[in-house]
Amino acid sequence: MSDTHDHAHPHNRKLTDPELRVKALETLLTEKGIIDPAAIDALVDTYENKVGPRNGAQVVAKAWSDPDYKQRLLEDGTAAISELGYSGIQGEDMVVLENTDEVHNVIVCTLCSCYPWPTLGLPPVWYKAAPYRSRVVKDPRGVLKEFGTKLPKEVEVRVWDSTAELRYMVLPKRPEGTASMSEEELAELVTRDSMIGVTEALSPS
Amino acid sequence: MNGIHDMGGMEGMGPLEIEKNEPVFHHDWEKRVMGMFPTTFAAGGYNLDEFRHAIERMGALEYLDSSYYEHWLHAFETVLVANGLISADELSTGKADPNAEKIEPALAPEAVPKIVSHGASARIDIDAKPKFKEGDMVIVKNINPSGHTRLPRYVRDKLGCIDKDHGVFVFPDSSAHGKGEKPQHCYSVYFSAQEVWGAGASANDSIFVDLWDDYLVSARDDD
Numbered sequence: 453m454s455d456t457h458d459h460a461h462p463h464n465r466k467l468t469d470p471e472l473r474v475k476a477l478e479t480l481l482t483e484k485g486i487i488d489p490a491a492i493d494a495l496v497d498t499y500e501n502k503v504g505p506r507n508g509a510q511v512v513a514k515a516w517s518d519p520d521y522k523q524r525l526l527e528d529g530t531a532a533i534s535e536l537g538y539s540g541i542q543g544e545d546m547v548v549l550e551n552t553d554e555v556h557n558v559i560v561c562t563l564c565s566c567y568p569w570p571t572l573g574l575p576p577v578w579y580k581a582a583p584y585r586s587r588v589v590k591d592p593r594g595v596l597k598e599f600g601t602k603l604p605k606e607v608e609v610r611v612w613d614s615t616a617e618l619r620y621m622v623l624p625k626r627p628e629g630t631a632s633m634s635e636e637e638l639a640e641l642v643t644r645d646s647m648i649g650v651t652e653a654l655s656p657s
Numbered sequence: 658m659n660g661i662h663d664m665g666g667m668e669g670m671g672p673l674e675i676e677k678n679e680p681v682f683h684h685d686w687e688k689r690v691m692g693m694f695p696t697t698f699a700a701g702g703y704n705l706d707e708f709r710h711a712i713e714r715m716g717a718l719e720y721l722d723s724s725y726y727e728h729w730l731h732a733f734e735t736v737l738v739a740n741g742l743i744s745a746d747e748l749s750t751g752k753a754d755p756n757a758e759k760i761e762p763a764l765a766p767e768a769v770p771k772i773v774s775h776g777a778s779a780r781i782d783i784d785a786k787p788k789f790k791e792g793d794m795v796i797v798k799n800i801n802p803s804g805h806t807r808l809p810r811y812v813r814d815k816l817g818c819i820d821k822d823h824g825v826f827v828f829p830d831s832s833a834h835g836k837g838e839k840p841q842h843c844y845s846v847y848f849s850a851q852e853v854w855g856a857g858a859s860a861n862d863s864i865f866v867d868l869w870d871d872y873l874v875s876a877r878d879d880d
Contacts, residue, residue: 474686476751483753488762492692494769544778562665580725582670589665609862616867617779
């Protein structure tokens, strides 16, 4: 145990390296029959390799290509997203927010780090960290600028704080010059950050 | 509780640190912690509100000095003991009590795809009467409970407008403390940035916060 962590824990335990604590806890839970470590392996594989922002990009590209789908998506995000099979843990109740020339949406969870896992995957560190959570509700334009996103003054910036069990994702504006592009090509322009709302979708040029 | 976790609007947290091509996990132990969440949740270890409240009760310095998955680890160590799935002795020794009954894991590897794609909605299918409708002006109660709440400090006592009724959901302030689900309507509530942050904020901008019936009162004089 390192000296820097050698101070009292609130529950009278000594803090140790998280690696050791995790190993001890997993061993104990396994020994007691509470968990099967193979289930953890399967979950890790799922969120490392199967569930991620490419799912959300498919949703966005379909909405850009299919006006009926877009309407369903904005009216009932949960149902429209489940049409593509991207439902589940931390995406049970979804709301999709459309960015337009007049309105720019951005999502946050100031109280913890709520995030739409089935469409965007697990959140990046900056989304979970104090600087973003503390600042984006008060100075969204300043935060967006740090992501290279500058919005005209007349655009309304809407910040959505995920304080309940609704999970939000942004439908970014379809970039200019993409009229002839297929859904697959469009999906390549949709980044994770554009679905959080801190950037716009990529330009094809 | 007015904890360090409730950080909307605070200053001094430092610059954003944006990592290009960030991996899903930075350490192998983070993977195990992530996977402990659905597995211990399925085992009936806690509800989501108890889990969040365990994180909120971390010391403020420890909270700021540790990462997301360390917060989760702290929550498992706290709530699995509090709810009796493991004992404090077992946690400190790392050895299962030989007299304790061995159970079967609730989440088998084969069931993972189904759990991942279904999740567990906090929506409750009952016909509760909403206190408000879309367009109603509301004032957020100025409450400072010492227990769990999902009412952030920065909107307390502020004037808002009901933007959308999301339906009936578990009420976290009750559920986190073993006091039942207390199902009630949850709304998306609109606040102008200037109402929340004063005249210095952009006149164009707004904040939407999801709030339950119990957090709100009508802004109409005759109510």
